[in-house]
């Protein structure tokens with residue numbers, strides 16, 4: 703596959719590594735920072751030479767690029783985050799041109815496997831009231847927010863399938879937790895790229911589902927797999943990473 707890389711920062715470099723290891727051809731690396739890529743902007747010539755584009759850039763770049771991709775029907779994977787205010791317009795463009803674009807804030811296949819396993823486990827204890835469930839996450843000492851977005855997604859997926867849990871509580875507690883609260887605890891320190899754990903606990907035993915990130919490479923591999931899926935499936939429309947995941951492995955659970 704001939705793939706255009708747009709945004710040649712940390713993620714763009716990782717994407718290139720996976721594209722090459724999976725025998726794809728990199729058409730060009732587009733980045734406006736002088737000396738960083740092979741081209742400073744997306745041109746019609748580059749679009750014509752490409753079968754797919756993978757973008758990890760800045761939020762303000764997404765709408766303009768999406769217009770260019772949709773205009774020529776180029777399948778696009780957009781991993782850039784923070785363009786929520788342009789989301790409706792990008793959707794209109796993609797749908798208007800009957801093009802295809804898959805977007806998501808987390809392309810890590812392992813993280814999606816974790817969400818799917820957690821959802822399955824939580825639904826299995828719906829009729830087993832002896833089992834309680836809780837979420838813990840660990841991140842490096844420089845992380846500014848808590849709980850992590852991944853922990854919140856994990857908790858929301860649990861609430862969706864476990865009716866007896868009604869709300870997420872991520873505060874420090876000075877009282878006993880209520881049965882309808884799902885506790886999400888955050889620990890900060892060291893250099894941990896990210897650990898998320900879900901514990902199912904009863905008086906008799908305990909089960910743990912854990913996702914440990916080692917680096918950013920999982921995001922890049924997921925984006926490359928999503929581009930392969932988009933091109934090989936011929937899917938059209940404004941798709942989310944969850945559509946890709948559901949098609950490729952979540953339905954097997």
Ligand SMILES: NC(=O)c1ccc[n+]([C@@H]2O[C@H](COP(=O)([O-])OP(=O)(O)OC[C@H]3O[C@@H](n4cnc5c(N)ncnc54)[C@H](O)[C@@H]3O)[C@@H](O)[C@H]2O)c1
Nearest residue numbers: 709710711712713758759763781782783806807808809921
């Ligand atoms: N979806 C995911 O799984 C996932 C994972 C990691 C990061 N991200 C997101 O991906 C984006 C990039 O992350 P990063 O760590 O590579 O950042 P980075 O700062 O290392 O790289 C971004 C690059 O985009 C370039 N850029 C700026 N304007 C551009 C434009 N108009 N066209 C093309 N390139 C442009 C910058 O010069 C820079 O080289 C961020 O929004 C980040 O939150 C998403």
